[in-house]
Amino acid sequence: MAIPHLAKFPTIDVDKDEENLISNELKELIRCCPKEKGWRTSFLYKFQGYWCQTEEIQAIISFQKHFRAKSSDVIIASIPKSGTTWTKALTFAILNRKKFPISNENHPLLASNPHDLVPFLEYKLYANNQNPNLSNIPEPRIFGTHVPFGWLQESIKGSDCRVVYVCRNPFDTFISSWHYCSKIRSESHPPLPLEEAFNMYCKGVIGFGPFWEHMLGYWKESLERPNNVLFMKYEDMKEDPISHLKRLANFLGVPFSTEEEEAGLIEQIMKLCSFESLKDLEVNKSGKSIKNFDNKHLFRKGEIGDWVNYLSPSMVEQLSRVMEENFGDSGLKFKVFSSAS
Numbered sequence: 515m516a517i518p519h520l521a522k523f524p525t526i527d528v529d530k531d532e533e534n535l536i537s538n539e540l541k542e543l544i545r546c547c548p549k550e551k552g553w554r555t556s557f558l559y560k561f562q563g564y565w566c567q568t569e570e571i572q573a574i575i576s577f578q579k580h581f582r583a584k585s586s587d588v589i590i591a592s593i594p595k596s597g598t599t600w601t602k603a604l605t606f607a608i609l610n611r612k613k614f615p616i617s618n619e620n621h622p623l624l625a626s627n628p629h630d631l632v633p634f635l636e637y638k639l640y641a642n643n644q645n646p647n648l649s650n651i652p653e654p655r656i657f658g659t660h661v662p663f664g665w666l667q668e669s670i671k672g673s674d675c676r677v678v679y680v681c682r683n684p685f686d687t688f689i690s691s692w693h694y695c696s697k698i699r700s701e702s703h704p705p706l707p708l709e710e711a712f713n714m715y716c717k718g719v720i721g722f723g724p725f726w727e728h729m730l731g732y733w734k735e736s737l738e739r740p741n742n743v744l745f746m747k748y749e750d751m752k753e754d755p756i757s758h759l760k761r762l763a764n765f766l767g768v769p770f771s772t773e774e775e776e777a778g779l780i781e782q783i784m785k786l787c788s789f790e791s792l793k794d795l796e797v798n799k800s801g802k803s804i805k806n807f808d809n810k811h812l813f814r815k816g817e818i819g820d821w822v823n824y825l826s827p828s829m830v831e832q833l834s835r836v837m838e839e840n841f842g843d844s845g846l847k848f849k850v851f852s853s854a855s
């Protein structure tokens with residue numbers, strides 16, 4: 515299904531050589547930033563404390579300058595490969611369930627990838643347009659972002675709008691990121707060996723990393739402003755989807771009614787947005803959404819604990835140590851094995 519108000523926004527094209535694409539102003543800005551080899555592009559730059567690609571920085575600057583939140587806005591935030599696609603689908607389905615009944619065979623989620631229905635601020639809306647006109651997007655507007663909490667524009671942080679952060683255990687997030695980057699890298703970038711990627715990850719060098727800073731930023735805010743920032747964990751959603759769908763709907767201000775619950779609506783939403791259903795849709799087998807990358811790469815295994823198939827005992831020890839040192843007594847803890855495994 516074409517979503518008219520979003521169709522006009524192009525996405526970033528990352529297949530071109532990023533160094534040649536950027537403006538002189540940005541070149542000057544990143545000149546002094548620490549620089550490391552990227553996972554799927556030539557470089558990552560440490561910009562305002564986080565590792566990013568140049569094209570992202572350009573879009574983020576535009577977003578920070580021009581975006582004006584409405585109090586009804588919903589922002590789905592995450593560090594990449596944490597369950598963003600799934601959370602976007604669930605949020606879209608829950609918020610729009612009156613307009614788009616879940617059982618309808620023309621439901622937008624059956625014809626569009628969740629990233630097309632819930633566009634990324636930095637990869638889509640502000641990607642090639644410094645100040646896009648977002649006024650005709652129907653309310654509540656739902657946007658996605660991978661930027662850290664501190665980078666959210668003041669009009670989001672200081673307003674009543676709601677931020678849903680989805681977080682996944684760093685072991686699985688690492689493996690998912692490594693697979694994804696291996697698949698979407700351009701021909702000119704050789705594959706990054708797992709061990710090398712792992713060492714970069716443990717040093718915090720990954721898009722929008724260090725991962726611990728990203729997670730802790732939203733974690734702390736969710737504790738301070740629970741009505742505005744909801745912290746969801748991928749593992750909890752997998753293991754007890756019904757409770758977490760209810761939690762999400764309550765947070766969004768559209769709780770399920772008794773009639774809806776009795777009619778099995780929560781189960782219907784769960785099914786519509788499940789890994790198995792989304793992965794099998796034609797749009798997700800052959801379409802392209804974010805940055806013109808194949809949608810099929812967004813659906814790999816969708817499991818908890820796949821990392822056990824890749825990480826050696828010493829790697830497990832190393833990452834556990836990084837997590838212990840950085841999460842400390844923040845209260846943020848992760849489940850790293852599926853109860854089924």
Ligand code: PAP
Nearest residue numbers: 594595596597598599600690788789813814815816
């Ligand atoms: P993004 O940051 O590029 O948007 P994101 O959706 O956050 O990616 O993460 C992709 C992961 O979520 C993949 O995990 P895996 O590599 O371990 O398999 C993907 O399979 C998983 N995923 C996608 N859709 C769903 C879903 N509906 N339910 C559960 N997991 C999902």
